[in-house]
Ligand code: CP
């Protein structure tokens with residue numbers, strides 16, 4: 001079963017093929033209206049369930065549009081409106097859903113929910129974000145880097161901010177795609193050590209550098225994300241802002257990266273907190289391509305899951 005649960009759990013050759021397929025499908029559409037189907041209709045007759053236990057704009061819309069462009073049908077479901085949100089087990093939900101649909105994408109809180117869904121589903125399951133990782137986002141990010149600058153292998157990626165779920169998928173990707181990764185952020189918000197150890201074990205150079213200005217020296221790509229994630233308690237907001245303020249990505253920080261460095265943010269952004277508008281809208285930023293590429297990269301993920 002081709003579940004897409006995390007980048008570190010997926011074969012590197014398959015990951016590479018998905019990125020290449022994303023580029024090819026993007027090129028093949030060549031600016032045609034979004035509502036027009038692809039020439040190729042590999043999902044004809046397929047039904048895809050998109051389950052959300054947290055808010056979403058990009059993930060919801062890009063999966064929905066992508067599946068429809070490939071000829072499939074979708075249903076977008078809110079976890080709170082399902083029996084899942086009222087005591088039915090994940091395992092039973094997975095068994096039942098598998099009788100109706102060909103693929104399940106789920107955005108949830110606990111990683112255990114995703115894993116239980118995958119264990120009991122008899123159709124492929126895609127991770128649309130958990131508290132611990134966000135693999136679809138980083139597939140789009142790799143695609144975006146390579147679209148602008150060529151192979152990411154051997155490049156220096158710097159993450160400035162919270163050691164969160166999106167960072168974790170970057171760490172997974174550093175091991176699989178072979179790029180160097182530097183985390184810079186306050187010690188209390190360090191990523192789980194296992195993410196760094198795993199990447200290191202796969203031969204990637206991953207390190208922590210407390211000084212953001214030293215961290216970004218020679219960076220090919222600078223990335224950040226919100227200072228308070230959806231699963232973080234709002235009561236932690238002020239403390240996190242105080243801890244993370246020195247790690248804001250602003251023009252002064254970007255000036256220390258390579259002159260042709262790219263800037264990415266998975267969005268949604270809190271402008272002038274984790275990144276200034278000057279950077280988000282400035283010459284290094286590729287955030288709109290990054291958002292668009294969720295569509296193309298995920299179409300490739302869906303095809304790989306279904307083997308079509
Ligand atoms: N980046 C991302 O996953 O955005 P959404 O929360 O809008 O889906």
Ligand code: NVA
Pocket residue numbers: 129164165166225226228229230231266267268
């Ligand atoms: N780290 C963020 C990513 C949102 C796409 C969150 O989990 O809220």
